[in-house]
Amino acid sequence: MPIHRVAAFLAPVALAASLATASAQGMLRAPTSPAAKAANDVVGLIIENLAAKPLPASPITFGQAFLPGRVPAKAGLIARIDGKDVPVQVDAKTTYPDGSLRMAVLSLIAPPMAAHAKAPVMLATAATAAGGAVDLARLADDKGFGLTVDLTFHQEDGSAAPFHLDAGPLLAKALAGEKPDYWLRGPIASEIRFDAPVTGSFHIVFDVRAYADGTTHTDLQFANDYAMQKAGGAVKYDVLVKEDGKIVLQYRNLVQFQYENWHRTLWSGTVPPVNLARDVDYLERIGVIADYDLAAGAPAAMVAEEAKQMGQPGFGAPLATNGVTQYMPMTGARPDIGPTTRANAIWLLTQDPMAAAYALWQGEAAAGIPWHFWNREAGTWLNTDQNPQIWADPRGGANGLTQQVDGKNNGWAPDTAHQPDLSFVPYLFTGSRFNLDELNAQAAFSIVSTWPAMRSGAPDSTGPDNVIFGNQMRGGAWSLREIDEAAWANPDGTVEKKYFSKVMDDNWRWLASxxxxxxxxxxxxxxxxxxxxxxxxxxxxxxxxxxxxxxxxxxxxxxxxxxxxxxxxxxxxxxxxxxxxxxxxxxxxxxxxxxxxxxxxxxxxxxxxxxxxxxxxxxxxxxxxxxxxxxxxxxxxxxxxxxxxxxxxxxxxxxxxxxxxxxxxxxxxxxxxxxxxxxxxxxxxxxxxxxxxxxxxxxx
Incomplete structure (x- = not known):
């Protein structure tokens, strides 16, 4: 039965392993990945079976960044595991000027593993794998997919308004469209996105993936983020998700304010209980993360504390804060403030599955922060290309939001000067489109929540998107961090890549001038x-x-x-x-x-x-x-x-x-x-x- 990936297996399995490690050595360090030896070796990682029983062959999808020139244009990849070459599907997202691969989402079928086994993996260049793409149409036609979403909205007058969605016909319509919105497409995995408007500013985003082994993986985003619409506001509702007639997700009386989202992942079978330990030194050499002291690692007690927090009632619930500070202007040292969050830093330094789970849960919390302004007509986040004077502030007037953020009731006070970097590291490691959505929403917020008189009023400024001039230096620091990361992360050729790259270049060029x-x-x-x-x-x-x-x-x-x-x-x-x-x-x-x-x-x-x-x-x-x-x-x-x-x-x-x-x-x-x-x-x-x-x- 499909279950939520992190909540389902990482907490009980990884907790025992993590605490055992903590009591044994007092600190955790990222394991050493296999070193490149052959000329075509690129980067190593380690696959770990977290379960106390053997693991059958399992599909795995993850994100990977590369050094310039290491994966030339048109080259493919294989994974060397236990002396065997395993095919790797490469869905390229960004490339370097010479055409070599910068970042990709990789998919493979990992071989069977013994209980608690660890397998070193070496990614190496190879000829591009032949073969057709996994056909998602089989899901649309397969009655076994049978994913349905039933919503019951509770109206102010006490009445109830039901709403039903059947994913199969929606998938068929998306596949038949003029430009199907694929994220993955190849012989191991195919994934497509489609969006179902529901009511007011509320809609559901489906990311449906099928693997060659018959497994399906579905991301659901319950999004209340349409901006600049005639209707919007908070919604109160029940949600019931079924697959094949069986309940796989159920919540009652959810209250979701406008510009807040939440997300769940469903699998058609047993969730692969695997952890991927990455070569963090390699990522530091690329420059995609800061040069953390990998030799020092992080205290195991911190990972144990994260495990304790994840065991608290309400942690991981839809719209939960998961340790993220809601009142962001709060001063003083905070674990979510810095070049990245403490949770992400611990994950980077240890590659521990418990640390990964906690950081990913904070990435889920990012969805609930009311900084999601989706322009449905433009098909992207609200930005200064659409309206140079846009201001997501109650003082925005004619250039403000059609519906304002309900800062009195939603519990959040977003602030560019204290915003945590919640989504970039999760996207870097998972390649999840959901995490990229969150990064983009935050980067767009960093621009449109800045007073336009300052954005466009800088002397010698080149456009209406200056987030340095007139800002606190910490506000400029964290806004540019989000913008720069979005410019790096978004796939080549996308609207988001073009926009955030332009804003990044405008700001740094202005400052240098x-x-x-x-x-x-x-x-x-x-x-x-x-x-x-x-x-x-x-x-x-x-x-x-x-x-x-x-x-x-x-x-x-x-x-x-x-x-x-x-x-x-x-x-x-x-x-x-x-x-x-x-x-x-x-x-x-x-x-x-x-x-x-x-x-x-x-x-x-x-x-x-x-x-x-x-x-x-x-x-x-x-x-x-x-x-x-x-x-x-x-x-x-x-x-x-x-x-x-x-x-x-x-x-x-x-x-x-x-x-x-x-x-x-x-x-x-x-x-x-x-x-x-x-x-x-x-x-x-x-x-x-x-x-x-x-x-x-x-x-x-």
């Missing part, structure tokens, strides 16, 4: 971006560190303007360590002459070309004296640094070294390691794995 003006303005201490969120006399260096992490990611993925910015910012990020000493690791650095602290924040003055601030101090000595005069200054100690500021400075300096050779960044990083600044020791970093990023020389 501002370097001469900022250099002249800031003098010998140049290298920081002046943002709206800063005290009357000071800037927040830790927000510059946040921003540098996004710049490092963009630069590693090939953006030259981000690289130029990161090289320029090194003067401040590294120089402040040597010139300001203990005050470089601080909540604020007083770079402006002191004026009236009651003013609170300084905002952009567009009448003076965007840089009309109090003239910043242009040399390090004056900045240090000003910081001591108006404070708060650390002096010769660390009294003002009892936070994660030292960790953030270290990750910024590590990121620089991964992109541009910098002796200054290297020495500054080493000084901080030995400085005694709070939480910069190895043990503290080990317990905040989302910040445990280490230097890696470029191209290593």
């Amino acid at each position: 501002q370097i001469p003006a900022l250099t002249a303005l800031e003098g010998e201490a140049h290298g920081y971006v002046i943002a709206t969120f800063q005290y009357d006399y000071a800037l927040a260096p830790w927000q510059q560190d946040y921003f540098s992490s996004s710049a490092a990611q963009a630069a590693k993925l090939g953006n030259r303007d981000a690289r130029a910015f990161l090289a320029w910012s090194t003067n401040f990020l590294a120089g402040s360590v040597f010139k300001l000493g203990h005050d470089s690791v601080n909540y604020v650095i007083a770079v402006f002459p002191h004026r009236n602290p009651a003013i609170g924040q300084i905002y952009w003055n567009r009448d003076k070309n965007g840089w009309d601030y109090a003239e910043p101090l242009k040399n390090w000595r004056d900045i240090e004296e000003n910081t001591k005069r108006y404070g708060p200054s650390n002096g010769s100690g660390w009294a003002r640094s009892d936070g994660d500021y030292g960790q953030l400075a270290m990750l910024a300096l590590a990121g620089i070294q991964s992109v541009v050779p910098s002796e200054a960044a290297e020495k500054a990083y080493e000084w901080l390691q030995k400085s005694g600044a709070p939480y910069t020791d190895a043990n503290s970093l080990h317990h905040t794995p989302e910040f445990d990023i280490v230097p890696r020389p470029p191209q290593s």
Whole structure:
């Protein structure tokens, strides 16, 4: 009977394995993947049978990124498992300029495995496999598929409105369409998407997959995200999903506000109880993730705590938060804030199945955040190509949403300056279209929720999509992170690829163009971006560190303007360590002459070309004296640094070294390691794995 993949098997099976490991060694590290030996070897991974019984041959689909040139254009792949070559279906999603594969969704039929067995796998290039694609039409014609969805909507007047959907005819209609929306299509697996409008802004998205072995896999998204429609709002309903007349999913009295979604995966048979341990070092070399300290791993106690949370009542329910902070503006250190979330970092560092389950559940929680604005007419997320002045804010007026986000009742307060990176790592590992949807929705939100007067008001800006100018630096950091990841992840030739790539390029190009003006303005201490969120006399260096992490990611993925910015910012990020000493690791650095602290924040003055601030101090000595005069200054100690500021400075300096050779960044990083600044020791970093990023020389 089809059951939800993560909830069904990972919790009970992986919990025992994970806790056993935790008690044995106290920490978890990603296992070493098989090393490439033959000329056509590409990358290794490990398949693990999590069950206490033998596993028959099972279908597996997952995402995989590749180094440039390793999988040439038109080349295929095989998987070497136990000395045998297993065919691999390659559904290419993105390519490098030379045509070689950048990212693909891979499908294979894994051979039988003994109980708790682990099998090393080597992906290697081979001739493209021949053979026709799995025919989804057999599902539309097969009465055995029989997937039905019954909804009962509870109206305000107390009446009930039933709604019935039969997936078979909907699938047949999608296949007969002019342009069937395939995600996978090959001899091992085929997958197609179709959408069923229901009522108001509510609809159901089906992603139906059939494997060559007869297994089916269906993703259901219960989406209340149509935007700019005449009708919308919250819905209260019951849902009953049957397959072959058997109940496979049932919930009652769900309350789903507009712009919130939830998702479930159904299998036609036993869910393959497998974990894929990936070569994370390989992904770091590509630059698709930050350079986490793989040698340190992550504390097993953290994985055990995640397991405990997953066992709590309500965890994993539709629209559950699953450990994600609902009030995002909440300040202070949070495990979901950073270059990625702590959950994703633990998954990357350990490749533990329990860690994977928890991170995937947080990816499910992303669906429930009311930042989903789907433009049904355009067939994509609401964006500035459709309306340059769109503003998803109650103050949007004629350019606002037709129905506003119900922030009073839905429990969420989304915020670009504190948004967690919930979906990119899950998409990278699973290749799931659902996770890509979530990444795209968040990236679009990062743009359309930014005040259009600032988006389009930047001096010398090239379009209506600037998310840096006038933003908090942390807001610019996390918005660009989502946009850059969406630009990288979306399949070549799609509307989303074109749009997010344009926004990414516009923003980094604009920032690089501002370097001469900022250099002249800031003098010998140049290298920081002046943002709206800063005290009357000071800037927040830790927000510059946040921003540098996004710049490092963009630069590693090939953006030259981000690289130029990161090289320029090194003067401040590294120089402040040597010139300001203990005050470089601080909540604020007083770079402006002191004026009236009651003013609170300084905002952009567009009448003076965007840089009309109090003239910043242009040399390090004056900045240090000003910081001591108006404070708060650390002096010769660390009294003002009892936070994660030292960790953030270290990750910024590590990121620089991964992109541009910098002796200054290297020495500054080493000084901080030995400085005694709070939480910069190895043990503290080990317990905040989302910040445990280490230097890696470029191209290593």
